[in-house]
């Protein structure tokens with residue numbers, strides 16, 4: 001279609017095939033960005049035109065049968081042969097077979113393969129290689145390669161997640177993605193030239209960046225080994241918005257339906273109320289609506305941060321990489337957990353019809369829930385964020401100033417909450433800061449006491465990991481609350497909009513505290529009386545939000561075609577749509593189903609069994 005804007009292309013694809021995972025998804029989400037970010041200018045010149053024009057169709061093949069989380073544990077090897085200037089790719093064990101990569105089984109003719117690099121008898125850890133797996137002429141599988149699909153999954157039926165293995169496959173040296181690490185003799189001048197093309201910072205910086213270059217050396221270490229993990233950081237940064245979108249769409253469906261559906265006369269002979277008027281329905285749906293807004297804002301923030309940090313990386317400044325990694329890993333986990341659990345609640349809130357595919361909700365759920373696993377399993381990602389928080393804590397204790405958002409760490413924990421009946425936004429933020437600061441400190445103290453008690457570092461880490469998880473979750477939650485509050489205060493919104501959005505934001509904060517009350521009360525930060533303010537405020541906010549609830553979901557602006565839901569239709573004609581859906585079911589296209597002849601008739605009328613057998617043979 002010639003659409004060049006990434007966002008526009010995304011929305012076009014979503015309209016064309018809503019909630020269907022595209023069999024070309026990995027091509028544009030990971031394969032192209034990996035070439036863009038990890039290939040040298042020469043490699044880009046060769047591959048990008050082919051990939052952009054879908055001659056090369058590719059994916060990102062990292063996970064193996066035996067390892068997904070622990071990248072350093074991958075077993076696929078790429079051994080350099082200086083005689084032929086080739087790498088030999090091999091899958092030496094059953095567990096080394098690539099397993100899960102999307103679009104791999106049948107669609108891709110190339111892939112970026114993460115493999116352990118061996119050269120001069122030494123291992124250098126996981127590196128990326130461009131590997132052609134199928135012919136670009138007739139799509140046949142190339143020699144030395146075994147590839148196929150992994151079979152049915154929880155969802156993702158439209159994506160051919162695959163397996164792949166190599167039998168001593170030789171690929172040219174130039175197929176290693178060499179922007180950051182190199183094998184072979186490359187003149188120093190090349191690097192200087194390349195560098196001067198990518199940024200305008202002084203050449204001296206470049207020499208530092210490549211200070212480990214050996215003229216005769218065959219391996220040049222990158223400035224930071226984690227540059228090779230860049231494609232994952234990109235996707236984690238964008239998953240937050242994906243999760244938010246899924247939750248927002250589920251809220252649209254469930255809240256619109258709740259405004260149409262009536263159930264149970266309110267008093268004998270009285271009108272049946274819209275189910276949205278039940279306080280318990282509001283208690284389950286309105287906090288999710290607030291969460292959808294909050295996650296959308298968080299998604300925008302983290303993606304913009306990714307773009308900014310990426311810009312700096314392009315210029316050779318890698319300083320903000322750890323912060324971005326901690327933010328994107330934690331928020332990816334936090335958002336996909338919240339969205340997955342929330343979508344299921346939306347489904348349950350639709351009663352029986354929520355269980356029908358006609359609700360559109362199962363499709364949204366199976367589309368969002370793998371986000372808890374791919375691009376880093378959520379618990380593992382939370383623990384990566386916790387690792388960063390622990391470093392921040394020890395820096396704060398040494399009196400060092402912390403960057404931006406983590407400045408709350410190490411703060412005085414003897415304060416009491418300023419919460420009053422009014423529930424000011426500032427007091428909400430303070431409460432979340434206090435909780436996160438306390439949980440970070442508690443996890444750090446636990447680690448310290450285990451180490452002092454004679455545990456090794458890794459034992460102490462495992463023995464503290466539940467508390468580390470709590471700390472990281474509290475940190476991400478704080479981020480979402482604070483970012484929501486900042487968005488309301490900073491944006492030039494009309495005063496009416498601010499009034500409405502302030503209620504939504506307050507609800508997000510208040511509900512989050514009430515759901516995690518133990519963590520806010522364990523050290524007496526809130527008094528029982530203050531908890532009472534919060535409970536009353538939450539119920540008052542439901543009443544505030546109720547008249548605007550449908551407008552607040554309409555504002556997400558998802559067309560019916562994207563929602564794909566009989567329950568969430570804009571025109572509210574739910575019952576007609578459900579009836580039409582039923583009528584169009586394939587089993588309704590014949591009056592008597594074939595199973596009658598095969599199974600039922602012999603039961604009902606045993607003497608006709610032979611007819612039935614004959615029918616079965618037919």
Ligand SMILES: CC(C)(COP(=O)(O)OP(=O)(O)OC[C@H]1O[C@@H](n2cnc3c(N)ncnc32)[C@H](O)[C@@H]1OP(=O)(O)O)[C@@H](O)C(=O)NCCC(=O)NCCSC(=O)CCCC(=O)O
Nearest residue numbers: 062068069070071072102226229232233321325374375376
């Ligand atoms: C869990 C880790 C992060 C551990 O890595 P490790 O090398 O063992 O590191 P460690 O010893 O724990 O820590 C060393 C250090 O490396 C840092 N680090 C780790 N990752 C990054 C990063 N991306 N940017 C910047 N820094 C990073 C860590 O914070 C550590 O820093 P520190 O030593 O504490 O200063 C890694 O193995 C990992 O990322 N695992 C998750 C695997 C994953 O995400 N796979 C995705 C496959 S692709 C996919 O799923 C696509 C699906 C898409 C779709 O279908 O739509």
Ligand SMILES: Cc1cc2nc3c(=O)[nH]c(=O)nc-3n(C[C@H](O)[C@H](O)[C@H](O)COP(=O)(O)OP(=O)(O)OC[C@H]3O[C@@H](n4cnc5c(N)ncnc54)[C@H](O)[C@@H]3O)c2cc1C
Nearest residue numbers: 060061062063067068069100101102370373374375376379
């Ligand atoms: C739909 C889908 C699409 C995918 N697409 C791709 C793709 O395109 N390319 C690709 O390369 N891969 C892909 N994957 C694979 C995916 O990235 C991995 O499954 C994911 O990274 C998790 O790794 P794992 O399966 O090894 O989980 P495991 O690590 O085995 O997780 C199992 C359990 O162990 C726990 N655990 C593991 N390590 C630790 C630890 N250090 N501390 C505490 N707990 C731990 C986890 O929390 C989890 O509860 C896809 C997966 C899915 C489901």
